[in-house]
Amino acid sequence: MIVADKKPLSELFENVEGCKRILVAGCKSCVAICLVGGEKEVGLLAESLRLFSDLNSKGWEVSEYTVERQCEKEWVREMHQSVQDIDAVVSIACGVGAQTMQELYPDKRILPGLNTSNMGAPDEQGIFLEKCGGCGDCILHLTGGICPIVRCAKSLLNGPCGGSQNGKCEIDPETPCAWEQIYDSLKRLGRLDLMEKIIPPKNWIPSRSGGPRKIVRPEAVLTPEEKETKEGIN
Amino acid sequence: MTAEIGPPKSANPEIVRRYARLLREHGDAFNVTDNQTAIVRMSSFASALICLQEGAEPIMQMTCRDRNRIALQSDLLGASALGVRNVLCLSGDHQTFGNQREAKNVYDIDSTQELQMFKMMRDERRILGDDELEEGPKMFLGAVENPFADPFEFRVARLAKKVSAGADFVQTQAVFDMERFERWMSAARDRGLDRKVHIIAGVVPLKSLGAANYMKKKVPGMIVPDHIIERMRKATDAKSEGIRICVEQIEHLMTIKGVHGVHIMAVNWEEKVPEIVEKANLHPRPPP
Known part of the structure; x- marks a missing residue:
């Protein structure tokens, strides 16, 4: 939401x-x-x-x-x-x-x-946490279901920075370190091997850097005739 | 033997010149920090050039915080063209620590990707996207690792990642917790990493009890054990005790298998580096 x-x-x-x-x-x-x-x-x-x-x-x-x-x-x-x-x-x-x-x-x-x-979710009543950066190229399958793009303050893709301590982010002792969460999640899933793989530089074109984004679902787009019919009904 | 030259909050080149002259005989190369703790200072690129003019070998730090891949690649070419031969890749302190809290950060790529990109530029004469370089940069590639950050079990894997990305040398965060550092080194040796990369252990000479407490409590990813705090508290001359602790740490670090050198981060206390190096019997330095 x-x-x-x-x-x-x-x-x-x-x-x-x-x-x-x-x-x-x-x-x-x-x-x-x-x-x-x-x-x-x-x-x-x-x-x-x-x-x-x-x-x-x-x-x-x-x-x-x-x-x-x-x-x-x-x-x-x-x-x-x-x-x-x-x-x-x-x-x-x-x-x-x-x-x-x-x-x-x-x-x-x-x-x-x-x-x-x-784009976030209610964490508990009255508390809402950011979850998704809408980067246009989802990598949750590589990161244990936790998004480093928005949940890591530096959007790092290859593990926690040197400021991660006791599970917290360097910018704020209240903020969990996303990469610690990713590590724990991958450990639970038996996929720590993913932590060792280098994720290459991200393609930011599908993100904001590519300009305002437009997604077209061709099967849903109406033809001019269909549009006319629809307007007639409405 | 490396040390640090912090660029000034000033356009005055004399400050960098003075430190370069003061330190050049007592270290093999000097980290020139890149707007450390996100405080605006003279750029690491310009400061590195001033060091070169003074005969001090610079290690130009380049964080991913302020430059995207276009700027990073471009500055690497420029630095190489002007004679800089060492670069240190790091993500950089978050901007909320500094004096530009409202800045938008970049983080287009991270420090591991930065290493990989620079290695490709140097070894394959290619930039990201595969365009060819007529001449590649001549650079010795450095990385940082923090054995005191978490999760501890991943810290050696992260080192391995940086080695495979292209690191020729690695400088660590300041070592105060020797036991943890030894565990980290042992795990690094188990993976044979000490033979693939030059591991340089970081030390910070403590100027006062206040500095020790500050590092323990306020610097993220830093562990300062209580016995160090105690020694600083009991000392009648805290500055001398800080130097003594630092020299002991260097002596200890040099006995650890796989430690290839020491990096002294004497923040705002650069003038003490020669004394520390001499007391640790690491002076004179061998010719390059």
């Missing part, structure tokens, strides 16, 4: 300055799971905006809407009516959701309400 964190309210108050009618737009997917962008959080943020407005005589009119998935146009279109008379949308979906909003409503100011952080 995509993990995000709240932007400070002070930053949001500043960003909506000059707008009258504000829509807080949430998403019921990842950001709801990480407790920053679901229906409940939309309500809380809208209340905060109203309170700030009342206390400071801003005269803001704040409305709320939460869609199933803000990253998909089909769901975002649902909001069509609610967005019409709005000056600004504070999107508390991830950065993907906010951009989908901007694409569908190009004349509206879409303001990010979250800081999107990473």
Whole structure:
């Protein structure tokens, strides 16, 4: 899932300055799971905006809407009516959701309400850990199911650096050393031989270094005729 | 016998010149650090050239933190062209330790891959991606290993990995825990690594009790046993005791089978290196 964190309210108050009618737009997917962008959080943020407005005589009119998935146009279109008379949308979906909003409503100011952080997972209630760097060329089969690209502070591919001690990373005594975890995992799996093999320099083209990425599933792409038919149905 | 010359937080070449002149008779080569602990200093490339001008043989350190494969390969060619003959490949201290905490790090490749890449450039006159070099770099390739980091059982395997990647010599993290170092050396000998690579053991002379405690508690991947701390605590003259401990460590290290040399890291205490080398009876140095 995509993990995000709240932007400070002070930053949001500043960003909506000059707008009258504000829509807080949430998403019921990842950001709801990480407790920053679901229906409940939309309500809380809208209340905060109203309170700030009342206390400071801003005269803001704040409305709320939460869609199933803000990253998909089909769901975002649902909001069509609610967005019409709005000056600004504070999107508390991830950065993907906010951009989908901007694409569908190009004349509206879409303001990010979250800081999107990473692809991670809940570790325990209220704690979310980064797991995947989306490098585009997965090597988990070589590293005992633990990703060194994001879980090692230096993205090392050939074992722990000299700063790994007592299972912790040199940058922070709270952070586990990913390569110690990889070592332990490969040991459990009886595959320590993999620790001895040199992993060659990584091809970063499938990663961010190759520019914005595009994945095409040809079997799912519609022909112009099919697109027309689909629009007719909708 | 190698030692370290830390480039200054300054554009003044005289600081490097002074250290080079001071140390050149007392070591065979000198590590020129590459923005150590991620603090901005004069570059290792420029400092290495200043050392050359002063007749001190530099070992240019090159971390993977700040340069991608394009810059690393390019700088290696440049360094070779200007007479640098030794390079030390290392991943580098993470930027959060230094004075540029908000920097974006590079880590395009890691230190093992860096060794492999440099070896290919030197031996096969090829760069990554197979383009040919008209003339390859002339470089003696160095690696680092830390017998005191974890997991301990992997530390010798990692050395083996660096040897097969191309390391001609290996410098270790500072040895204080002699027992652990001996275990590591013994495992290295079992794999025949001492015959494939020149293992140079690191030492750090302690300037004070505070320095000893700092290294024990704050430097990642460092083990300083209590008996060393005790000696520093009891000493009436901590500086002399620090030198004494260092000389004893060197004498001990030289008796360990497979140890090929000693690397003195006298951080901000470079002027003491000649004294240490002389007291350890390692002076004069043989001609190159």
